[in-house]
Amino acid sequence: MNTTKNYLFTSERLGFRNWTESDIPKMAAINSNPNVMEFFPSVQDFEQTQRFIKRMQSQLQEKDYCYFAVDVLETDTFIGFIGLSDKDFESDFTPSVDIGWRLDEKHWKKGYATEGALACLNYGFKVLKFDKIIATTPGINLKSEEVMKKIGMEKVKNFTHPLLLDDERLRDCLLYSVKNQLTNES
Secondary structure (H helix, E strand, C coil), X not given: CCCCCCCCEECCCEEEECCCCCHHHHHHHHHCCCCCCCCCCCCCCHHHHHHHHHHHHHHHHHHCCCEEEEEECCCCEEEEXXXXXXXXXXXXXXXXXXXXXXXXXXXXXXXXXXXXXXXXXXXXXXXXXXXXXXXXXXXXXXXXXXHHHHCCCEEEEEEECHHHCCCCCCCEEEEEEEECHHHHCC
């Protein structure tokens, strides 16, 4: 295990950290995989990935959260992102804090998305004191919906995503949310 990395927090198998320049080509490879990007309008190129990472670095500095770079602790392997970010597209449930994940296909079906999402919910509720965290996904993305259920989120509604209106395959989306149970205890 690499102990030189500066993790903001860890779960049993994963480390959550800020992005580095060396993550850009690795994340660009993930973003260019059509299987990973199946439920997005298109794959993303190197420049789009670079802009995304810069945005996440700025958001982390400003707000103490972002879609974090994630490593498998045992092997020190970068596997993608899991984390929290702002959603501010036009809707009746924004602005809000969203939980999301995108992992290298080689690391699917190992429970990393669920484990990492639970760690991020814990961070969001215990450290950042959020009242509620949401997640959205196209209705056809059953894998992401399953993770949302596994981490205790409940379906709020179906909605038409305003940024995907021209994409008949992806525009019908699901909204899930979970409330901070800690704020109800005292």
